[in-house]
Amino acid sequence: MKGRMRSVIAIAMTLVLIFGITFSYGDIDDMKDKLAEGEQQEKELASQINSLQDQVANLENRISSTEKKISKLSAQLEKEKAKLEEREEELGKRLRTMYKNGSVGFIDVLLSSENVSELLSNLQLIQYIYSNDEEAVAFLQDQYDSTKKKTEELKTLKADLDEEKGKLDHKESQLAAKKSKVSAANKALEKKIDEELAASESLIGYGGSGGGSYGGGQFAWPTPGYYNITSQFGYRIHPILGYKKFHAGIDIGAPSGVRVVAAASGTVVLASWYGGLGNCVMINHGGGLSTVYGHNSSLTVSVGQSVRKGQTIARVGSTGNSTGPHCHFEVHSGGALVNPLNYL
Numbered sequence: 001m002k003g004r005m006r007s008v009i010a011i012a013m014t015l016v017l018i019f020g021i022t023f024s025y026g027d028i029d030d031m032k033d034k035l036a037e038g039e040q041q042e043k044e045l046a047s048q049i050n051s052l053q054d055q056v057a058n059l060e061n062r063i064s065s066t067e068k069k070i071s072k073l074s075a076q077l078e079k080e081k082a083k084l085e086e087r088e089e090e091l092g093k094r095l096r097t098m099y100k101n102g103s104v105g106f107i108d109v110l111l112s113s114e115n116v117s118e119l120l121s122n123l124q125l126i127q128y129i130y131s132n133d134e135e136a137v138a139f140l141q142d143q144y145d146s147t148k149k150k151t152e153e154l155k156t157l158k159a160d161l162d163e164e165k166g167k168l169d170h171k172e173s174q175l176a177a178k179k180s181k182v183s184a185a186n187k188a189l190e191k192k193i194d195e196e197l198a199a200s201e202s203l204i205g206y207g208g209s210g211g212g213s214y215g216g217g218q219f220a221w222p223t224p225g226y227y228n229i230t231s232q233f234g235y236r237i238h239p240i241l242g243y244k245k246f247h248a249g250i251d252i253g254a255p256s257g258v259r260v261v262a263a264a265s266g267t268v269v270l271a272s273w274y275g276g277l278g279n280c281v282m283i284n285h286g287g288g289l290s291t292v293y294g295h296n297s298s299l300t301v302s303v304g305q306s307v308r309k310g311q312t313i314a315r316v317g318s319t320g321n322s323t324g325p326h327c328h329f330e331v332h333s334g335g336a337l338v339n340p341l342n343y344l
């Protein structure tokens with residue numbers, strides 16, 4: 001009766017464990033999907049900003065070339081104005097002189113002409129001089145007017161270009177603000193995913209207690225012949241995001257298939273897939289001390305089995321949340337994570 005009760009509890013605990021992890025992993029997958037979406041959005045915003053910047057640069061070129069044309073035309077306009085004024089003054093002067101001298105004035109011509117034909121020819125001469133001067137002034141005036149019109153058209157064009165550029169600048173700053181918002185959200189999500197992964201990678205509180213007592217002494221190295229620690233126990237600074245991340249054990253780099261051995265004698269309490277740790281073994285050594293071996297390619301022990309120190313329990317692999325073959329090794333003491341190097 002007592003035994004049956006115990007196995008019911010064990011099954012219940014296993015179910016809680018499995019569903020707990022499944023749920024937690026579903027959450028992480030959702031977050032990863034959301035992050036991928038966010039990153040895609042960030043990329044699209046960046047490319048929109050890029051194309052806006054191209055358009056702005058193009059407008060700036062047009063604005064500066066228009067400015068150059070305007071200043072050139074303005075100089076030309078000044079010259080033409082001066083010429084026109086000069087010619088107008090000359091004309092006025094000539095008229096005044098003619099009037100003063102009375103040499104070829106209309107009345108003089110009329111009075112001094114001997115006969116009608118002389119009068120007519122003198123009048124033609126006056127008309128000729130007048131029309132010649134007037135034509136020259138009119139020509140200069142036309143030239144001046146057309147240059148002025150061109151200048152004004154260019155000024156209008158420049159104002160339009162300035163307005164367009166202002167709009168694009170505004171749009172660009174809006175997109176940049178949106179992008180920095182999305183980017184901040186992505187970073188926060190990435191941090192959360194990392195934290196969740198770190199939490200899911202640890203077996204803290206699982207099967208740590210139990211009967212028996214630990215015999216003491218130094219642990220056997222989990223991967224005989226391979227001693228390169230690729231990641232230490234404890235907090236480390238995320239190289240890109242700059243925040244602290246907790247590592248529950250040490251990672252020992254070793255090729256796939258290398259044997260993983262029990263660090264000390266004890267009882268296997270977990271020999272199955274465990275979330276981020278992939279194919280995982282946990283051994284209870286008694287006295288509140290247990291060890292965890294993660295990311296294995298295969299397991300060679302099963303739950304309830306007694307193992308001796310140095311006995312092969314699994315093969316190195318890269319299952320679960322892993323970027324390459326290694327052994328993730330944890331030591332739990334009294335339900336807390338401790339630095340495995342204190343025992344090795």
Ligand SMILES: [Zn+2]
Pocket residue numbers: 231247248249250251328329
């Ligand atoms: Zn690890």
